[in-house]
Structures are given as C-alpha cells and as structure tokens.
Ligand SMILES: Nc1ncnc2c1ncn2[C@@H]1O[C@H](COP(=O)(O)OP(=O)(O)OP(=O)(O)O)[C@@H](O)[C@H]1O
C-alpha cells in the first residue's frame with residue numbers, strides 16, 4: 001500500500017439541495033484529506049454542512065461535483081469499510097444489545113459461533129458484556145451509544161464516521177464516552193471523522209480539528225492538536241490545551257459573526 005496516500009481524500013466536493021423549488025448550496029468546494037489512523041474532528045456553525053459531508057463519505061448521500069476517495073477508490077455507496085454512528089439512537093428496539101451487534105455482523109457475512117463471539121467481544125470492548133441480554137429500552141442513553149459504537153466497530157471498518165455521537169448525553173456520561181473512545185482508539189487505531197459542536201471534545205479527542213466555513217460549507221482551516229498520547233482528562237486544564245481550545249473557538253466565532261453580518265446585509269436588501 002502507498003503510505004503517502006490518504007485514507008480519505010475529498011476534493012472539490014459540492015452539493016446542492018432543492019427546497020421548495022429553491023436551490024440550497026450546502027457544500028461548495030470541500031477539500032479535506034485524512035491520513036490512515038488519524039482522528040479528525042469537524043466543527044462549524046449549525047447548518048454549515050457537516051452532516052451532509054459525513055453522509056456523502058458514508059455513501060448515504062449523493063453529491064454534484066468533486067471526488068471522494070477511500071484508499072484511492074471512489075465512494076459509490078455505503079460499505080463495510082466505513083462504520084457510522086449517529087447522534088440519535090439507532091438500535092433496533094426489538095433486539096437485545098447482543099442481537100443488535102449480531103444483526104450488523106450477519107449483514108457483513110459473519111455466521112454461527114464466530115458471529116456470537118465477535119458480538120460479545122465488542123460489547124466487552126465498550127464495557128457492556130453484562131448487558132448483552134438487555135433491550136434498548138432497558139439501557140441508558142450512554143449505554144445505547146456504547147452498543148452503537150460496539151456495532152460500528154464489530155465488523156472492523158477501516159474508518160469510523162461519527163455525527164455528534166455524544167450530543168444527546170449529559171455532561172458526565174459524555175466525559176465517560178470521550179474517555180472510552182480515546183482509550184479504544186489509542187489501542188486499536190483507525191481513521192475517524194468525528195462531528196461535534198463541543199470544542200473541548202474536539203480538541204481532547206483529535207489529532208487535527210477541521211473548521212468549516214459558514215454555509216455553503218468549505219474547510220476554512222485545520223488546526224493540528226499536538227497534545228501527547230495517551231490522553232487523560234486532566235490535560236483539558238493544561239495551558240497548552242486551553243490555547244488550542246481558544247484558537248478553535250476563535251475560528252468558529254469568526255464564521256458565526258460573518259454569518260450574522262450576511263443575514264443583516266440580506267435583510268437590508
Ligand atoms: N435533505 C435535505 N434537503 C434539503 N436541504 C437539506 C437537506 N439536508 C441538509 N440540507 C441543508 O443543507 C445545509 C447543511 O445541512 P447539514 O445538516 O449538513 O448542516 P450541519 O452542519 O450538520 O448542521 P448542524 O450542526 O445543525 O447539525 C442546511 O442549509 C440544510 O438545511
């Protein structure tokens with residue numbers, strides 16, 4: 001394999017939606033490359049096109065112009081090389097935690113004892129082995145997202161795509177999930193594209209934070225996060241961390257101010 005080749009290469013990507021006969025340009029010339037085993041967070045004001053970008057990479061949304069390559073191959077639809085975790089709970093309510101993971105593994109061609117063993121192993125990875133037989137309505141929000149993470153990791157994708165996966169969780173559960181994800185990622189390494197509105201979360205988890213400009217979305221800048229690993233939660237109070245946090249926040253804030261000014265100019269006609 002070519003070590004120079006990014007795992008994910010997005011070039012000149014544009015996407016237009018139609019809403020009540022009106023064209024809405026969601027993405028306009030997105031360029032972003034993610035290296036193998038790199039953890040990149042995507043941040044930006046609401047409506048700037050983050051989810052649209054992730055759905056396109058997942059192969060769940062089409063696009064107009066540009067190129068999306070995974071390992072140099074164009075994305076043509078969803079695939080087992082990319083695992084996806086969304087903000088809303090997407091477990092099947094009539095299946096237990098174990099069966100939810102097995103369901104994904106079965107779709108990926110796994111069978112019999114291997115199927116059951118792998119599902120169990122991945123529930124253990126997220127610390128839920130004791131809850132294998134629980135149904136989603138018997139699990140807390142954080143536990144449901146742990147099952148979703150186990151499910152996405154179970155068929156061993158090369159890339160994990162996460163759209164505000166901890167967005168619906170309370171602050172404490174969210175911290176636990178961030179630590180869990182960091183620990184899993186530092187041990188198993190895979191390429192991650194992670195969307196969040198939480199700047200602290202983005203800086204804590206990532207190798208690099210990509211900031212999107214306002215709608216139509218484009219990558220405004222990417223900020224490397226050279227904090228040492230393994231990362232423990234206490235780094236979030238270090239001077240180095242706070243400086244990175246400040247830089248990312250400033251960049252996003254510039255975009256929201258620009259958006260407000262544009263709205264005002266439009267209103268004044
Ligand atoms: N299916 C759709 N049909 C029409 N317009 C859409 C559709 N999906 C997204 N859009 C529009 O595209 C733009 C980008 O939306 P997107 O959901 O990607 O933003 P986002 O950055 O994920 O926002 P948030 O942070 O609020 O989740 C918005 O103007 C949105 O209204």
Ligand SMILES: [Mg+2]
Nearest residue numbers: 050051052163
């Ligand atoms: Mg979104």
